[in-house]
Amino acid sequence: MPNILFRLNGVETGVDADPDSSLLGCLRGRLGMTGAHYGCGANECGACNVLIGDHAVAACDTPLWSVEGKDVTTPEGLGSGQAPHPLQLAFIAEQALQCGYCVPGILISAAALLKQNPHPTAADVKAALDRNLCRCGSHNRMVRAVLRAAAAMAAL
Amino acid sequence: MTTSAPSPVAKLPVSLAQNPLLSSWVQISPAGRVTVSPGKVEIGQGIVTALAQIAADELDIDIERVRMIRASTATSPNEGATSGSLSVQQSGRAIRAACAEIRQLFLTAASDRLGVRADVLDIQDGTISGPGNVRTSYWELADQVSLDREANPGAVPKSASRRTLAGHSIQRLDIPDKVFARPRFIHDVALPGLLHGRVLRAEMPAATLVALPEDGARAVAGLIAIVRDGNFVGVVTESEDGAEAALQALRKEAKWSAGEILPNESALAEWLQAQPSEVTVIDEKASPRRGVKQRTIRRLYSRPYLAHASIAPSCAMAQWSGERVQVWTHSQGVYLLRADLALVLGLPEQQITVEHLEGAGCYGHNAADDVALDAVLLAKAAGGRPVRVQWSRRDEMSHAPFGAAMAIEIEADLDAGGEIIDWRHQIWSNGHTARPGRAAQPALLAASELAKPFPRMIATNPPPANGGGADRNSVPLYDWPSWKIQSHRLLTMPIRTSALRTLGAQGNVFATESFLDELAAERGEDPIAFRLRQLKDIRAQDVIRAAAKRAHWKPAKRDGIGYGAGFARYKNTGAYCAAVAEIESAEEIRVKRLTIAVDVGEAINPDGVINQIEGGAIQATSWVLKERVRFDRERITSASWTDYPILRFSEVPEVEVVLIPRAELEPLGAGEAAHGPVTAAIANAVFDALGVRVRNLPITRDSLIAAMEL
Numbered sequence: 042m043p044n045i046l047f048r049l050n051g052v053e054t055g056v057d058a059d060p061d062s063s064l065l066g067c068l069r070g071r072l073g074m075t076g077a078h079y080g081c082g083a084n085e086c087g088a089c090n091v092l093i094g095d096h097a098v099a100a101c102d103t104p105l106w107s108v109e110g111k112d113v114t115t116p117e118g119l120g121s122g123q124a125p126h127p128l129q130l131a132f133i134a135e136q137a138l139q140c141g142y143c144v145p146g147i148l149i150s151a152a153a154l155l156k157q158n159p160h161p162t163a164a165d166v167k168a169a170l171d172r173n174l175c176r177c178g179s180h181n182r183m184v185r186a187v188l189r190a191a192a193a194m195a196a197l
Numbered sequence: 198m199t200t201s202a203p204s205p206v207a208k209l210p211v212s213l214a215q216n217p218l219l220s221s222w223v224q225i226s227p228a229g230r231v232t233v234s235p236g237k238v239e240i241g242q243g244i245v246t247a248l249a250q251i252a253a254d255e256l257d258i259d260i261e262r263v264r265m266i267r268a269s270t271a272t273s274p275n276e277g278a279t280s281g282s283l284s285v286q287q288s289g290r291a292i293r294a295a296c297a298e299i300r301q302l303f304l305t306a307a308s309d310r311l312g313v314r315a316d317v318l319d320i321q322d323g324t325i326s327g328p329g330n331v332r333t334s335y336w337e338l339a340d341q342v343s344l345d346r347e348a349n350p351g352a353v354p355k356s357a358s359r360r361t362l363a364g365h366s367i368q369r370l371d372i373p374d375k376v377f378a379r380p381r382f383i384h385d386v387a388l389p390g391l392l393h394g395r396v397l398r399a400e401m402p403a404a405t406l407v408a409l410p411e412d413g414a415r416a417v418a419g420l421i422a423i424v425r426d427g428n429f430v431g432v433v434t435e436s437e438d439g440a441e442a443a444l445q446a447l448r449k450e451a452k453w454s455a456g457e458i459l460p461n462e463s464a465l466a467e468w469l470q471a472q473p474s475e476v477t478v479i480d481e482k483a484s485p486r487r488g489v490k491q492r493t494i495r496r497l498y499s500r501p502y503l504a505h506a507s508i509a510p511s512c513a514m515a516q517w518s519g520e521r522v523q524v525w526t527h528s529q530g531v532y533l534l535r536a537d538l539a540l541v542l543g544l545p546e547q548q549i550t551v552e553h554l555e556g557a558g559c560y561g562h563n564a565a566d567d568v569a570l571d572a573v574l575l576a577k578a579a580g581g582r583p584v585r586v587q588w589s590r591r592d593e594m595s596h597a598p599f600g601a602a603m604a605i606e607i608e609a610d611l612d613a614g615g616e617i618i619d620w621r622h623q624i625w626s627n628g629h630t631a632r633p634g635r636a637a638q639p640a641l642l643a644a645s646e647l648a649k650p651f652p653r654m655i656a657t658n659p660p661p662a663n664g665g666g667a668d669r670n671s672v673p674l675y676d677w678p679s680w681k682i683q684s685h686r687l688l689t690m691p692i693r694t695s696a697l698r699t700l701g702a703q704g705n706v707f708a709t710e711s712f713l714d715e716l717a718a719e720r721g722e723d724p725i726a727f728r729l730r731q732l733k734d735i736r737a738q739d740v741i742r743a744a745a746k747r748a749h750w751k752p753a754k755r756d757g758i759g760y761g762a763g764f765a766r767y768k769n770t771g772a773y774c775a776a777v778a779e780i781e782s783a784e785e786i787r788v789k790r791l792t793i794a795v796d797v798g799e800a801i802n803p804d805g806v807i808n809q810i811e812g813g814a815i816q817a818t819s820w821v822l823k824e825r826v827r828f829d830r831e832r833i834t835s836a837s838w839t840d841y842p843i844l845r846f847s848e849v850p851e852v853e854v855v856l857i858p859r860a861e862l863e864p865l866g867a868g869e870a871a872h873g874p875v876t877a878a879i880a881n882a883v884f885d886a887l888g889v890r891v892r893n894l895p896i897t898r899d900s901l902i903a904a905m906e907l
Contacts, residue, residue: 066438075385076378080508083588085838088508091246114380129376136804140241140558141375142382143508167846176508176840177241177558178815182808182851197772 047108050118060106065089076116087173090146097153113165116145139177147173151187209569210290216274220344222295229340234266236276237284245283246369247801251438254362255296257320269552279804282866298352306338343608357860366804367776383554394575394586395444396431399457414448422578427648429574466499466604469625473683479668486676488612495608498708500894502826503600509557509592511564515572516583521548526569527556531632540639562695564597566633567642595833600697601627602702609713620680627687628656629666629700650813664768670702675731699869706765706873714881740775743794748777759886763877772870773798778878782886788850798862807854819844
């Protein structure tokens with residue numbers, strides 16, 4: 042019997058798991074959703090960010106019990122090749138990455154920003170992404186991509 | 198602009214000469230697919246796309262037809278390591294020459310079939326047509342034209358002006374998977390029956406395991422095995438959470454002896470200079486036109502140990518089948534890793550298959566190879582099931598090899614006019630490479646932990662002909678009459694070092710270009726003009742002028758703002774790069790803007806080159822302002838992002854890149870060109886703003902205060 046129920050990318054989902062175990066382990070393990078990446082396990086890098094409601098949080102540092110009844114959006118839930126999120130199109134247009142390992146978490150942080158502030162400045166974007174680490178140095182392209190996505194969404 | 202006529206490849210490119218079988222590089226199927234199989238691997242630098250561009254261009258096919266194969270010892274040409282900014286030079290040239298020859302083979306076959314001369318045939322997306330509307334295609338001829346033949350010199354690649362893909366900024370092939378979060382990284386790939394492994398390592402390097410109570414770990418649900426071989430300990434479990442739990446239980450109970458004593462981190466340069474070392478004269482130049490020495494200036498520079506600090510921890514998978522093992526790795530060299538695995542396991546190489554899967558951005562020899570051996574050892578206990586092993590952030594930041602700390606002393610003799618008449622550059626550093634697969638002993642971490650241990654490898658330096666290691670970029674490009682360059686390679690290695698992006702070049706360019714800036718300031722001469730009049734190489738002059746022009750060198754003096762410049766040609770044989778930094782000095786130093794000019798010869802994918810330069814510039818800024826591996830006398834203490842901070846979004850400078858067009862010249866790698874020049878430019882800008890010369894990296898509040906007190 043599932044003991045934790047939540048909506049995962051819009052789908053009612055139940056898992057039978059230790060309520061104190063991490064959301065990231067559950068997503069990547071039993072649910073097979075590998076879009077949120079493990080980076081540090083200590084909420085210090087943002088690679089595992091997911092949306093809970095409209096907020097970006099580190100899944101590695103989120104106990105399962107805390108998502109009971111909530112909406113959880115993983116990077117897979119943002120969009121797909123068939124139905125891409127404007128942020129995903131903008132990251133492709135700006136070629137805004139090198140290795141891409143940090144990108145899912147950065148897309149999640151950016152998506153949370155655009156929900157709260159649809160018309161951000163470059164400084165707003167940098168502030169919103171400041172807890173996400175990128176080691177390849179693609180920061181400026183990513184900021185441009187988020188601004189491009191905001192403009193595209195405003196034009197819809 | 199004039200374009201040189203296409204010239205035949207006089208001798209085979211080195212990678213093709215070593216792997217001459219055409220079919221090992223390219224296969225063409227009757228179904229209309231072209232498979233390209235480079236020996237180099239994607240490490241976040243976009244190489245797979247650049248190589249696909251070269252192949253599609255040379256064969257005259259749409260790039261959508263190209264399928265790029267990940268490197269594997271089962272099928273790929275052996276191109277050693279993906280390192281040294283050599284992938285375009287080595288793999289790119291090989292693929293270009295192979296495809297040019299293959300194109301000609303097909304034209305000859307088409308000529309025979311169609312009864313028209315080959316030189317009147319044209320190829321468009323693989324369809325070969327000629328006068329009188331005759332036509333055939335690669336796909337029709339694929340079964341007739343065998344590529345199981347050795348490459349010959351003499352193939353004629355297209356001239357630069359006829360290329361339609363190479364030289365153009367096309368979108369990278371791997372990016373859609375990455376933004377749509379499709380499983381592509383080794384961490385995300387699911388294999389049937391996959392088990393999970395973790396390895397227990399002591400915080401102290403080379404510590405000995407004294408006791409290992411296993412009760413706690415044995416109680417973890419889904420435990421498959423606890424593996425112990427000497428000081429090597431790991432667990433294999435059904436789930437990843439279980440592996441973490443079993444590891445925690447073991448860690449809690451394990452007793453270790455003290456490890457090797459580490460150096461005093463606050464006196465690192467002195468420690469480096471006091472160690473037993475092997476001295477090599479890297480270069481010596483004497484000239485009769487040397488003037489009369491008036492005085493000598495001597496300066497000591499240093500840089501700390503630097504961590505690779507990839508965003509992902511290192512990861513590998515392994516699966517045994519009888520006496521054969523399959524390994525999946527994000528190593529930079531599948532063949533090199535296989536050679537080391539064979540040494541450790543005592544197995545013939547043929548029984549080991551090593552296949553590449555992408556990891557996070559790789560900036561040199563990190564723990565990718567180490568974790569592959571971990572996985573192989575743990576998978577032995579998995580009953581034939583595959584095992585994925587992933588390191589922790591802590592292990593990644595403390596047990597992976599670091600970029601070596603360096604002390605660099607420069608001494609220059611000046612004549613009465615203050616001109617340099619003799620230059621002496623000495624480096625004290627551990628070696629900058631301890632890669633696997635290149636020695637009679639393995640370089641892999643676990644090999645030194647086994648009950649029958651292999652000795653820990655002491656890092657060495659590649660020979661100067663390959664760009665050198667600690668000495669990389671230490672031989673001046675400037676036109677001075679005499680010099681002597683010496684490298685002292687440490688024979689002790691309490692802190693493990695190996696190749697990190699640029700090897701010694703970042704330290705040497707920092708030292709050389711800082712010293713020049715000091716001399717220019719002392720002479721009251723503009724540092725750009727000072728460099729230009731001592732450089733004969735036109736391409737060097739061009740990048741310096743281009744960066745200076747774009748940066749409006751030199752903007753008027755403003756309070757708290759400084760401008761500095763730096764230049765290098767990477768490895769003295771690679772890309773030319775000049776950087777101008779604008780910094781702001783407040784509570785901390787902030788780099789506001791970097792203006793960079795680069796000449797990589799032919800840029801296969803110009804936006805890819807710019808992306809690499811931007812990334813290199815930002816990473817170098819992070820190294821300069823923030824990074825330093827921390828340790829006490831027992832252990833590495835900078836084992837988290839809190840203790841090893843890197844540059845954040847709010848701290849990243851604007852970066853502008855000017856790409857000098859050189860379509861007619863051989864392509865050169867871009868991945869490491871910017872680090873040295875950017876490092877020097879920032880340090881020189883700090884001097885311009887504050888009048889303080891920081892000679893010990895990183896440039897932090899503390900190092901500024903220390904420099905002011907000197």
